[in-house]
Amino acid sequence: MCDKLSLSGWVKNSRTGSIVGKIQGERDKVNEMTMWLSKQGSPGCRIERCEFRNWELIVRPDFRNFSIRF
Secondary structure, rough: OOOOOOOEEEEEEEOOOOOOEEEEEHHHHHHHHHHHHOOOOOOOOOOOOOOOOOOOOOOOOOOOOOEOOO
C-alpha cells in the first residue's frame, strides 16, 4: 500500500508480535495509509489495536522508498 501511495519508510515485526515502522510522505497520503492500517491492513493480518505516535512535519523525507526490515 505504501508503494501505491508513494510513501517512504520501513516496517518490521517486533519481538512481541506487533508491527512497528515509520511512514513518510504527503500528509493526505499518510492519513490515507493510517486509515488503511487501522481498519484493513495487509491480507491475513488481524488488527487488535492500532496506535500511531511521534507525528512530526518534515521538510525532506529520510527515506527514498519503502522497505520491510527483518
